[in-house]
Amino acid sequence: MPTGQLVLVATPIGNLADISTRALDALRDANAILCEDTRVTTKLIRHYGISNTLLPVHDHNEQSRLPSLLARLHNGETLALVSDAGTPIVSDPGYRLVRAAIEAGISVTSTPGANAAVTALCLSGLPPIPFMFLGFPPRGEARKHSFATLRATEQAGLSATLIWYESPRRLCETLQDLQDVFGSHRPAAVGRELTKHFEEMIRGTLEELAEHFNENAPRGEITLLIGPSPEEDTGAHDLDQLLLEALSKHSVKDAASLVAGIVNLPKRTVYSRALELSKK
Structure with missing residues (x-):
């Protein structure tokens, strides 16, 4: 059969x-x-x-x-x-x-x-490619830690629009954590009640979105997006420069450990980038 x-x-x-x-x-x-x-x-x-x-x-x-x-x-x-x-x-x-x-x-x-994530991306006005969908962010302290890991990955070269789903009850806390990690002026958007009668897409900086939703309590299904790191963000360039200098004197492992302590990034992220640079 x-x-x-x-x-x-x-x-x-x-x-x-x-x-x-x-x-x-x-x-x-x-x-x-x-x-x-x-x-x-x-x-x-x-x-x-x-x-x-x-x-x-x-x-x-x-x-x-x-x-x-x-x-x-x-x-x-x-x-x-x-x-x-x-x-x-x-x-x-x-x-x-x-x-x-x-x-x-x-x-x-x-x-x-x-699909809510793709619909919100299309409406956000943020760069559509590449994008990274991350589901729901963790709660509590784990949320800020996960954002810090993403920021570290940006400093190692990631450039993408980031997308999450979020509960309206936690949106304001999440926006504050995003400001703390990615900066108040990062372009962002929040899609609310997409395809429904009260559909709303709020666009602005993270600071502006936080102010809006502190004054207007969020309701309904939420999709949250932030744009990629701005071109003038020198994090990736600075990391490469430090690694290239360290690699000229140390092994990949030692260079990664040394630079990770300087830039305050996860060792695994720095090691991966050091390994890439060592092969060039």
Whole structure:
């Protein structure tokens, strides 16, 4: 018996009209729909008059459900995977299932559609390529540490627009941490309630965005972006100069250790750059 198929179905990120005919057909024809929250997916399929079996698959049960789901796929069934909103597995559950299906030789396909990160990027006015999507930032002290690591990577040569999802309850704290690490004048944007009636895209510096949301409490789904390091940022050039000088007298390992202490960057980041320079 031929194996079945796992179909990743993109769903609307806010406006229920933003779904393709192929996606609706996939939801209608599948043997079952795997979803994060049955309440959310029920609203969508009822809107389009679709009746199907919904199976909850989320962070807390995905691993334990793998054997039974793979068995159904091996038996020839077609399963549709959706998230609460947008494209499945992008900052949502499903990656472990997709990986397991691929390893088991099961066909995996998709019906592409909405994605909040890409939509916000297109509307932000920030450089679209390259960009780096980072999901939700950590909470508390770990958040600032993760930002510091990204800033260190910029000083080692990274230049990209950075994108996160964030809770409206934590947005103001996150904007403050971003200012502390990347500077108050870094260009940024916040997309709120994208594709919905109260859609809003606020653009400005990190300082201006922080002031705006301190005065206007954020609500709804949030996508946060900051632009790449400005061209006059000499961090990458300064790091290379220090490393080249150190490499002329020391091994790669010793040069990296020495310079990491000077520039206050993670040793691993500095070592990687030192290794690249040593090969030129």
